[in-house]
Amino acid sequence: MRLLETRTGEFLSVNNLDEVRYAILSHAWAAEGEQTYHDLLAIQSNVHAARASGVQLPPNEILLRATPKIREACAYALSEGFESLWIDSCCIDKTSSAELSEAINSMYQWYGQAIICYAFLDDVTSEEDPSPPFSQFRDSRWFTRGWTLQELIAPRIVIFISAEWDMLGSKDGLSAVVEEVTGIDQAVLVHLLPLHSVSVARRMSWAAKRFTTRKEDEAYSLMGIFGVNMPTIYGEGRLAFIRLQEEILRLVPDQSLFAWERTRDSWNPVFAEESASDPTLFATSPADFELSSRFDCITVKEAGELLGIPAYPPPTYTITPYGLRTDLPLTALSPTVSIAYLACKNEDDIVVGLILQKDKGAHAWSVGAALRDLGECMYNPNFSKSPETWIRLLHLPSSAPDFLASRARIEEVYIIHRPALTPTPRLRGPSLPRLSPVQLYGNAYKIKLPKWCQSRLTEQGYGVSLSSSHTALTTPHRSPPTYIVRLLRGTVTVDINLGPCACNRGGFTSCWWLASRVSSPSHKEVAARQVSSSRHLLERAASTCKDPRAHVESWGPIEGGGWGRRTRVVLGSRTRGEALAVDLVLTCDYQGDGHYPALFSLWIDVAAVQL
Secondary structure: OEEEEOOOOOEEEOOOHHHOOOEEEEEOOOOOOOOOHHHHHHHHHHHHHHHHOOOOOOOOHHHHHOOHHHHHHHHHHHHOOOOEEEOHHHHOOOOOHHHHHHHHHHHHHHHHHOOEEEEEOOOOOOOOOOOOOOOOOOOOHHHHEOOHHHHHHOOOOEEEEOOOOOEEEEOOOOHHHHHHHHOOOHHHHOOOOOHHHOOHHHHHHHOOOOEOOOOOHHHHOOHHHHOOOOOOOOOOOOHHHHHHHHHHHHHOOOHHHHOOOOEEOOOOOOOOOOOOOOOOOOOOOHHHHOOOOOOEEOOHHHHHHHHOOOOOOOOOOEEEOOEEEEEEEEEEOOOOEEEEEEEEEOOOOOEEEEEEEOOOOOOOEEEOEEEOOHHHHOOOOOHHHOOOEEEOEEEEOOOOOHHHHHOOEEEEEEEOOOOOOOOOOOOOHHHOOOOOHHHHOOOOEEEEOOHHHHHHHHHOOOEEEEEEOOOOOOOOOOOOOOEEEEEEEOOEEEEEEEEOOOOOOOOOOOOOOOEEEEEOOOHHHHHHHOOOOOHHHHHOOOOOOOOHHHEHHHOEEOHHHOOEEEEEEEEOOOOOOOEEEEEEEEEEEEOOOOOOOEEEEEEEEEEEEOO
């Protein structure tokens, strides 16, 4: 382990962590990057060379040349009596794959053995109370990062630090607030409840709304949470998360690992329409566990007692080319579909069943099936005429019909466990799924104004600015952002607002879920607004449509049948003169998924017209 001396900025190598008393920094990396190990090493070399030539420099000259974050972190730690500090951005040589892999596999231990962890929240000011709803603290991007999950849980003491390097509070003192923000139990946060006693599904759910820059880090950042180690292979993509689940399955006897994605709330009624995902046992991302926090692991004995089926031995698992081989209690629903009972329940003591499907002659079962009402499955001669619903998980209360338990038997099964790793073609045109970024990525989406569009408006004499109500536009938020494009030319101002509509027309079911408002204030209002902030416009952007035509979903198609929407708004002149026609085109460049927000492009054209 390489530490930073807080007095001098020199590196200190340590082989035995028990022999050193150190603090550790947790932070969200800046978008422009951080000062690296080699950057700091170059500063140290320059300072050493200057001193060797006789130049008199202060003892902390290295820190004076370091970034403000490194300098202030060292100063804060030193003020609290710590001579050594670890910072991930500059204490790991990331050009060495061996050193990087060792650091990633050791990071949970390093944070856990630190005397204290300073969590630096660069988007939270010292003056604001962290506790109220919608506080800067609650909305800090630090809570959305994948790596900061283990950095929050592993240390016994975490002190939250503001952008001005003032103490905001501790993990213990703010544990109720942190639990509300993260979903992590207070008892886990303050180390009263051992982490290993929490089910795999619940631990996964803590990471469901967090994101990482590299896809592989979705898995690597969770290794310490589950007490597993594995080689790091950047370039493997989402295969890393598959390997993580294989390691968890090998070391942790917890079938809640399979309890991900949407669940059916009862064994009998048909629930709302749900589309099929990869028909596999393993998830592709922590995002798949967003609804799995309520699942607990139970023993196979407890599962048998809850279901009223005979006791069966604990399962073992073997990875084979055909899938995951194991023994599970099954009840056949049809020649090709069965329920596999999991040793897993929710807070109402309801056991979870996994729907398995196998085509005739196939070696392995797939997960999930399009089924009709299960109450009719065994008895109704018209069963084949009832509507189908895609089901992956099924809740099985003890009041389930006797045929479920009475027909159960232990069977050896092969289950397809790995999703297809080939890229899925992007759907275009009418085939685009009717899902919104609100459903897909925690309310985050991004609108951009192409450079060519800005240049064209500039040639017409307009000054152009694009603002958003949120600073981090590609990270999850508790509320959707709103945007304003402001065009200024002389005494003319045009404001174009895009954002969610309070009427929620369509229920956020379309990718065109946004609404717009175009306005041009009077000359007097223009003069006032030119020198004031547009924040008030952002806060109320598209707050209500008042006109159904404001919804992007109601706009017309673009020429040529492309995947976009088009509208024209004509603004009448407030004085004698020509009116303005504002043409807007919104294209969906990426519809969003569980890992990345939706991306839109906005094209604007303004022309003078005669009414």
